[in-house]
Structure formats: structure tokens, C-alpha cells
Amino acid sequence: MQLFNFVKNIFLKSFFFSLFAIISLNSYAEINNKICLILDKGGKDDKSFNQSAYEGFLKAQSDFKITKDSKYVTVKEDSQSPHFIRTLSNGDCGLIIAVGFNNADIVGKMAQKFPKQRYVLVDSSIKETNIRSLSFQEHEGSFLIGAIAAIKSKTAKIGFIGGMEIPLIKRFALGFESGAKYINPKIKITETYVGVSPAAWNNPTKAKELALSMYNQESDIIFVAAGASSQGVFDAVSDMNKKNNKAETKKFVIGVDSNQNYLIPGTVLTSMEKKVNSKIYSAVKDFIENKFTTGVITCGFADDGVDWAYDTYNKQLFSNEDIKKINKIKQDIISKKINVPDYYKVGK
Structure with missing residues (x-):
């Protein structure tokens, strides 16, 4: 009987510990599935670089299981960049995507301060163990x-x-x-x-x-x-x-x-x-699928990172x-x- 009770207690402890771990992991996954995008001054309607980044973010929101409170913010004044990145790095977002060279220095500093935070830095080549830098050629x-x-x-x-x-x-x-x-x-x-x-x-x-x-x-x-x-x-x-x-x-x-x-x-x-939209989409996909890697990623012709646009609007030229x-x-x-x-x- 004592042996039976001993085994039962071990089993129950193991069961509740596993249940707690599963709940904790699910909660952690939910927190980490919040994606935050920081746009540079041009904003999401610049018909250019920022808009491309925003479109990649929207497509990722549509296609992947990221939280509904995933969001984007736009840097309108230089002083806002450090504030946004510092605030979001403090456990609010699982993945932070920062667009433009103006955000590079502060992302580099925050990456050292928050080593468990994951970042995507667009248009830079900063080497930190928790940053994926997208270097467009x-x-x-x-x-x-x-x-x-x-x-x-x-x-x-x-x-x-x-x-x-x-x-x-x-x-x-x-x-x-x-x-x-x-x-x-x-x-x-x-x-x-x-x-x-x-x-x-x-x-x-x-x-x-x-x-x-x-x-x-x-x-x-x-x-x-x-x-x-x-x-x-x-x-x-x-x-x-x-x-x-x-x-x-x-x-x-x-x-x-x-x-x-x-x-x-x-x-x-x-x-x-510059295929900013597709590279941001891929970064979110990798993150959600637990395949996210860091380092400087080169995005040139060979990597489908840049190209010239040839379509129905200019074909006749x-x-x-x-x-x-x-x-x-x-x-x-x-x-x-x-x-x-x-x-x-x-x-x-």
C-alpha cells in the first residue's frame, strides 16, 4: 500500500507539473506571437519602402496565428524611435520589426540589453545574436x-x-x-x-x-x-x-x-x-514556426531581394x-x- 501511494503521488505530481508546463508554454507562445512593426517617418502610405513593409506585415497577420493585438507604430519625430523600441522590448512583443536605418542604433543597444528579445532590422547590417538584419543590395x-x-x-x-x-x-x-x-x-x-x-x-x-x-x-x-x-x-x-x-x-x-x-x-x-514585404513576411513565418534565425541576411538579385519592375503599366516602353x-x-x-x-x- 505504501508503495502504491508513493507511486500515485509521483504520478499526480508529474501529471500536474506537465499540465502546468503546457499551460505556461501556451501562455508564453501567445505572448510571443505578438508582432510589432516600427515604421520610419515616411509612414505606411509613402507608396514606397514603409508601405512595402506594412503590406508584408498585414499579409503575415492574415496568414499566421499571431495575436490580434499585434500592431504597428510610426516614428514621426527622432525622439520617438528610442521610446518605441525601448517600450516594446520590455516584454510586450515577441518579435519586433524595425524599418529603416534611423532605428538601427537603438535596436542594436536594446538587443544587448534584452538578449531574449527577437528583432528584425530592415536596411542594416548590425550583428547581434538576437537580430535578423536584412541587408538589401x-x-x-x-x-x-x-x-x-x-x-x-x-x-x-x-x-x-x-x-x-x-x-x-x-x-x-x-x-x-x-x-x-x-x-x-x-x-x-x-x-x-x-x-x-x-x-x-x-x-x-x-x-x-x-x-x-x-x-x-x-x-x-x-x-x-x-x-x-x-x-x-x-x-x-x-x-x-x-x-x-x-x-x-x-x-x-x-x-x-x-x-x-x-x-x-x-x-x-x-x-x-526592394522586396521588403516578402522578407518581412518570411521573417514572421520563421518566427511563428520556431525557425527564426539571426544574423545578417543579404538580399540581392540572387536572393530575390531586389529587382526591376516590368508589368502591364510599363510593358509598352x-x-x-x-x-x-x-x-x-x-x-x-x-x-x-x-x-x-x-x-x-x-x-x-
């Missing part, structure tokens, strides 16, 4: 975009307008210039920036002024990488083409980050896509010969036959 995409601009330009004059003058955007600019000169070494490229502070991402009026100046000086194609300021360039190209609707003098714009071809069909030559030439350059970048210069490594 914008110089590869911009090289191809520059080549496309040189192939299609009738004036042999093209332009680049960046948002904030920082190494990341100069990486776009150097890739664009290199690609254009790969096609036409004598092509003239005008390069300028909206500003030197974060406000440069939200100043479409200044971007429009810069674009009009370029178009009036015979640049017929402008590649813009300026966040919400990019809208000013789209407005400028529309105004220019309304004043002069001759096909031989038509002006074009090249979009960035998201596929922006639909914004002005037939006038957006193409867009340099390219001949079969153009497409063959463009695809050949893309494959040569993937195979390393073309060595794309990287501003991060070579400067300018």
Missing part, C-alpha cells in the same frame, strides 16, 4: 536601373534625386551611375539630394523643384530614392509632360523600393524594387531587344561577371 538593383535609363534615354542626360544625403542613398547613386556608364560611358548624370536631415524624406516640394530643374536642363529620366519626398518628382514629371506632350521629348521617372509603375502608367519607366539586354545584365550581376561597385566599400 540596393547597389545591384540601382546598377541595373542605371543601365535601363541609359538604354532608354534619348538625350544622354539623366538624373538621380536622393532623400537624405547619407551613405545608404549614395549607395543607390553610385550603382545608378555605374550602370548608366556601363551602357554609355559618355552619358551625363546629375546627382542631388533633398537635404541632410531626416526631414528630407518628407519634403516633396523641394524634390519637385529639383526635378523640374533637371528636366528643364534636358534630363529625360530621373531615378528618385527619397521616401515620401519622391511624390514631388512624380508631380514634376506630370507637369512637364502636360506642357509638352510630344513623344520624342517625353520625360520619365523611375520609382524605388515598391513597384510604383501604376502611379503614372507609361511615365514611370520602371521601379527598383520596352522592346524585345531591350528585355534581352536587361536580363543579360541582371544575370551577369548574379554570376559576378559584372562587379557592381558598393559605396559602403569604395566610397566615391
Whole structure:
């Protein structure tokens, strides 16, 4: 009888301990299935980088078992970034996704302070054991975009307008210039920036002024990488083409980050896509399925991280010969036959 009672007590203790563990794990899983997205200043309606991130987040919300209180916040002032990331890191979210280089430093610091917290950092290469850094190879995409601009330009004059003058955007600019000169070494490229502070991402009026100046000086194609300021360039190209609707003098714009071809069909030559939406979606999927890995993940042509946008909105602008030439350059970048210069490594 004593042996029976002893075994019974052990069994009951084991049973209740296991039950408690299961309940605890389920509660823990529920807490950790809360996903928090921090958008940069452009916000979810910038028709560009942040919008792409937001769309990936929404699709993940729809497809996976993440809690209903998963949320996004938008950094509108520089001081908000540390506050948001610090607050969310204190056990509120299982996975924190921070978009943009402006959030990189504080994420790096919080990752050290909260080693059990998991982060996804978009557009950075910070190495911490609890961060997945998505490093998009914008110089590869911009090289191809520059080549496309040189192939299609009738004036042999093209332009680049960046948002904030920082190494990341100069990486776009150097890739664009290199690609254009790969096609036409004598092509003239005008390069300028909206500003030197974060406000440069939200100043479409200044971007429009810069674009009009370029178009009036015979640049017929402008590649813009300026966040919400990019809208000013789209407005400028529309105004220019309304004043002069001759096909031989038509002006074009090249979009960035998201596929922006639909914004002005037939006038957006193409867009340099960074597949932020799909990479965020994959990160959430990995997290939910307990397959989440950290480290710096490279997102270039070979990784389906960048591409040029070719669809029904711009299809009529390219001949079969153009497409063959463009695809050949893309494959040569993937195979390393073309060595794309990287501003991060070579400067300018």
C-alpha cells in the first residue's frame, strides 16, 4: 500500500507539473506571437519602402496565428524611435520589426540589453545574436536601373534625386551611375539630394523643384530614392509632360523600393524594387514556426531581394531587344561577371 501511494503521488505530481508546463508554454507562445512593426517617418502610405513593409506585415497577420493585438507604430519625430523600441522590448512583443536605418542604433543597444528579445532590422547590417538584419543590395538593383535609363534615354542626360544625403542613398547613386556608364560611358548624370536631415524624406516640394530643374536642363529620366519626398518628382514629371506632350521629348521617372509603375502608367519607366514585404513576411513565418534565425541576411538579385519592375503599366516602353539586354545584365550581376561597385566599400 505504501508503495502504491508513493507511486500515485509521483504520478499526480508529474501529471500536474506537465499540465502546468503546457499551460505556461501556451501562455508564453501567445505572448510571443505578438508582432510589432516600427515604421520610419515616411509612414505606411509613402507608396514606397514603409508601405512595402506594412503590406508584408498585414499579409503575415492574415496568414499566421499571431495575436490580434499585434500592431504597428510610426516614428514621426527622432525622439520617438528610442521610446518605441525601448517600450516594446520590455516584454510586450515577441518579435519586433524595425524599418529603416534611423532605428538601427537603438535596436542594436536594446538587443544587448534584452538578449531574449527577437528583432528584425530592415536596411542594416548590425550583428547581434538576437537580430535578423536584412541587408538589401540596393547597389545591384540601382546598377541595373542605371543601365535601363541609359538604354532608354534619348538625350544622354539623366538624373538621380536622393532623400537624405547619407551613405545608404549614395549607395543607390553610385550603382545608378555605374550602370548608366556601363551602357554609355559618355552619358551625363546629375546627382542631388533633398537635404541632410531626416526631414528630407518628407519634403516633396523641394524634390519637385529639383526635378523640374533637371528636366528643364534636358534630363529625360530621373531615378528618385527619397521616401515620401519622391511624390514631388512624380508631380514634376506630370507637369512637364502636360506642357509638352510630344513623344520624342517625353520625360520619365523611375520609382524605388515598391513597384510604383501604376502611379503614372507609361511615365514611370520602371521601379527598383526592394522586396521588403516578402522578407518581412518570411521573417514572421520563421518566427511563428520556431525557425527564426539571426544574423545578417543579404538580399540581392540572387536572393530575390531586389529587382526591376516590368508589368502591364510599363510593358509598352520596352522592346524585345531591350528585355534581352536587361536580363543579360541582371544575370551577369548574379554570376559576378559584372562587379557592381558598393559605396559602403569604395566610397566615391
